[in-house]
Amino acid sequence: MDIEISNRMHRLPPYMLGKLKQMTYDKRKAGCDVIDLNMGNPNDPTPPAIVEKLQDASADLRNQRYSASKGVYNLRREVARKYKRLWDVDLDPESEVIATIGSKEGFSHLMLALLSPGDTAVVTNPAFQIHTYAVVLAGGNVVHIPLGNDDAFLESIENILEHVTPTPKVMILNYPNNPTTICVDLAFWEKVVAIAKKHNVIVISDFAYGETCFDDYKAPSFMQADGAKDVGVEFTTMSKAYNMAGWRIGYCVGNREMIGALATIKGYYDYGIFQAIQIASIIAMREHDEEVAKQAMIYQKRRDVMVECCRKIGWTVDAPQATMFTWAKVKDEHLAAYNGSTVDLCLDMVERAEVAMCPGGAFGDNGEGYVRIAMVENEQRIRQAFRQLDRVLNKGYAHATDKAATGA
Numbered sequence: 001m002d003i004e005i006s007n008r009m010h011r012l013p014p015y016m017l018g019k020l021k022q023m024t025y026d027k028r029k030a031g032c033d034v035i036d037l038n039m040g041n042p043n044d045p046t047p048p049a050i051v052e053k054l055q056d057a058s059a060d061l062r063n064q065r066y067s068a069s070k071g072v073y074n075l076r077r078e079v080a081r082k083y084k085r086l087w088d089v090d091l092d093p094e095s096e097v098i099a100t101i102g103s104k105e106g107f108s109h110l111m112l113a114l115l116s117p118g119d120t121a122v123v124t125n126p127a128f129q130i131h132t133y134a135v136v137l138a139g140g141n142v143v144h145i146p147l148g149n150d151d152a153f154l155e156s157i158e159n160i161l162e163h164v165t166p167t168p169k170v171m172i173l174n175y176p177n178n179p180t181t182i183c184v185d186l187a188f189w190e191k192v193v194a195i196a197k198k199h200n201v202i203v204i205s206d207f208a209y210g211e212t213c214f215d216d217y218k219a220p221s222f223m224q225a226d227g228a229k230d231v232g233v234e235f236t237t238m239s240k241a242y243n244m245a246g247w248r249i250g251y252c253v254g255n256r257e258m259i260g261a262l263a264t265i266k267g268y269y270d271y272g273i274f275q276a277i278q279i280a281s282i283i284a285m286r287e288h289d290e291e292v293a294k295q296a297m298i299y300q301k302r303r304d305v306m307v308e309c310c311r312k313i314g315w316t317v318d319a320p321q322a323t324m325f326t327w328a329k330v331k332d333e334h335l336a337a338y339n340g341s342t343v344d345l346c347l348d349m350v351e352r353a354e355v356a357m358c359p360g361g362a363f364g365d366n367g368e369g370y371v372r373i374a375m376v377e378n379e380q381r382i383r384q385a386f387r388q389l390d391r392v393l394n395k396g397y398a399h400a401t402d403k404a405a406t407g408a
Helices: 016-029 048-058 075-085 102-114 129-137 151-163 186-199 256-269 276-285 289-312 332-336 344-353 377-391
Strands: 097-100 118-124 139-147 172-176 202-206 232-237 250-254 325-331 369-375
Touching: 016 232, 048 276, 075 097, 075 250, 075 276, 097 102, 097 256, 097 276, 102 129, 102 202, 102 232, 102 250, 102 256, 118 151, 129 172, 139 151, 151 186, 186 202, 186 250, 232 256, 250 256, 289 325, 289 377, 332 344, 344 369, 344 377
Parallel strands: 118 139, 118 172, 172 202, 202 232
Antiparallel strands: 097 250, 232 250, 325 369
């Protein structure tokens, strides 16, 4: 029997982060100590009190049943309290907050709720993959715009909204940005709201790294801008700031009509996140602001080491103000050996240097020439990773574990 796959599947490229993760797994299974700086997958522990709350709540029979697909009320109330405490934003827990199974699930289901086949979304280039492919999976079309954070970037968006037919329905923005780490101020979001109202376009903000900031920078929430709730929503997650990536819990806040539409879609797809995880997340948000700040400082120290190491091997990098990544421009002669392809370079670095990084080209054409390096290992391991890269890229050793030849 011939199985005919949906046309939307043919619009999806190979998921590069997954391919590199599989290569890393296979190498490790074969006994190689690959240093994995590929994904934004925290390797620091979830604070113990959150884990203990999960354990206690898991034993309660009341939490072993189906939960509410939009999240239990107490969780949504705690999200609203957090937004008020950190960003002075007022949210109605009942109609303006919804829990999601991480942010990727929420993004995908919201696109199903918002887009009809043929509708168009404006997405930056480079961009985190789900921003593009959630639109594709919903049957929509994507108009890419070179990523920026200034007035020229906003003028480019306006130009698209004025001249593309049909007029785009959605624009997806992400600051602090993954993969490039660029940031914005509140004035930027106020201009975005004005543009959205002028052109009747929905705004979706990905705020996953809003609490992972350095050097006294505090990332503004899109929701802080006057009128933001009139035009859009914001996604964030427990994954990064609380080291809860595997727990798969996030939330979406903002425009009540959009929140309601997402709730309707989710009502058909799932019965809610395991209630014990939701209860533990309440404790995380209520009691662990200090732990979040400590984790940001850990990343800041790793950032300083990674920036230093990048520059030592000849890569150009600006010290990021936020996120858990460094966005480095690869030295021209290093890229030349791979015909300019960061994908090929990164695949080869897993094989020969035993270091996993994410190629900038995986995030769009404008990411080519760069690599995204996750700050998920300790400072010693980061230095070791760059010694291994240096041996292969600059010293011509066939394999990074040729330590005898280098005296390492």
